[in-house]
Amino acid sequence: MTADNKTVYIAIASDILHRGHLNIIEAGAKLGEVIVGLLTDEGIATYKRPPILDFETRRELLESMRQVSKVVPQSSLSYAENLRAFRPDYVIHGDDWRAGIQEAARTEVINVLAEYGGELVEVPYTVGVSGSEVDAKLRPLVNTTELRRARLRQLLRLKPWVRAMETSNGLSALIVEHAKHEDPATMAVREYDAMWVSSLCDSAFKGKPDIELVDFSSRLQTIHDIMEVSTKPVIVDGDTGGRVEHFVYTVRTLERVGVSAVIIEDKTGLKQNSLFGTDATQVLDDPDQFAAKINAGKQAQTTRDFMIIARCESLIAGAGMEDALFRAKTYLAAGADGIMIHSREKDGEEVKEFLGSFRQEFPDVPVILVPTSYNHILEADLAKMGANVIIHANHMLRSAYPAMVDTAEKILRYGRSKEVDGQIMSIKEVLKIIPE
Ligand code: SPV
Ligand code: MG
Helix, strand or coil: CCCCCCEEEEEECCCCCCHHHHHHHHHHHHHCEEEEEEECHHHHHCCCCCCCCCHHHHHHHHHCCCCEEEEEEECCCCCHHHHHHHCCCEEEEECCCCCHHHHHHHHHHHHHHHHHCCEEEEECCCCCCCHHHHHHHHHHHHCCHHHHHHHHHHHHHHCCCEEEEECCCHHHHHHHHHCEEEECCCCEEEECCEEEECHHHHHHHCCCCCCCCCCHHHHHHHHHHHHHCCCCCEEEECCCCCCHHHHHHHHHHHHHHCCCEEEEECECCCCCCHHHHHHCCCCECCHHHHHHHHHHHHHHCCCCCCEEEEEECHHHHCCCHHHHHHHHHHHHHCCCCEEEECCCCCCCHHHHHHHHHHHHHCCCCCEEECCCCCCCCCHHHHHHHCCCEEEECCHHHHHHHHHHHHHHHHHHHHCCCHHHHHHCCCHHHHHHHCCC
16 A cells, blocks of 8 residues: 555666566565656766666566556666655665765755655665576677677767777786776766777787788687676777778678677888877878778678778878868768777877868767877866767786886896885785676
């Protein structure tokens, strides 16, 4: 029996309803009419993996429950907007939300309820079920080839922009998979959305130069190592893509293993890293030939989800803004799913200028930036300039190398390893970071 005219608000973010949710919904129904604040797909994507079931499906499932009167969208971790709109008499939550970002949401709920005399009811946490355990159990399911491949396009739809980080092996993939920053003051949770398999770093970890020397079989092994231990979408640095006849095979292979996108650059001859500056001669490919390569790749792919992104190197090669814009347009006409515009200028001005012009004609085409040299600009400001994917392209390698050199030299200097104990992780910690 429900109490007369009372309303109860319950926020639900999960894909899967577990016993804990059912207990809370049952408890809510005893107090009044249950309004479920269902986190939207966009809202969930602000702080964790997007849901497997989309909002409409989740809404219909919840609406079909006899204890639920109404389902309303909640667009972020904050309840405030909905509480002010619906003024429920009660908010019900499990009593397990007193830490981290959840604590901030809880405090806000208490404050907003106090504005009109609502009440927070906390029910005992259901022992044995937790959202994060359910999420962990779902990991193999969300990591199927199809779902993983599609996830980059999904994130581009759900988020204003996507943050990618270099991963060059299983270990850095684990780090990028789990790294998280929570800011209770703004209730913001930051994670990496995607993984970048850099040719520079894949080569450097093998002690080789970035000149397309590490062959595709070896690059593919790196990709397997990464994908085996993580779930985030993978963007592969395809260098020049090689010969057209080879690129079509590369596309099918990457697509088959669940990679979301390959980026190829319009250079020819011996490929050299773009950040060399004037020390290396960068030879641009003929735009029509490169466009034909993109087009052949697009014809070869078999799913709608896979993306082929054209990387325009005009600014790197000193060919100018007009050339960059002309090439970007040519590659899009050939079927490219997005443009990566690269620059090694420190102030970021040429990228800004490119985006200013490009966006007038192509407001919706995904644009990828690699702000290695203009890294003083905040991600959010790059996004305002028009970036959709921001890649931190080499920072795991560049942080690992100096640490390893320092340790190697110290052991030589001291004739034992005791002196480095304070700067390295314990064996116990090593055993802990690798999941069973
Ligand atoms: C890479 O990470 O390998 C890249 C980006 O291609 S850059 O090194 O900036 O050329
Ligand atoms: Mg590269």
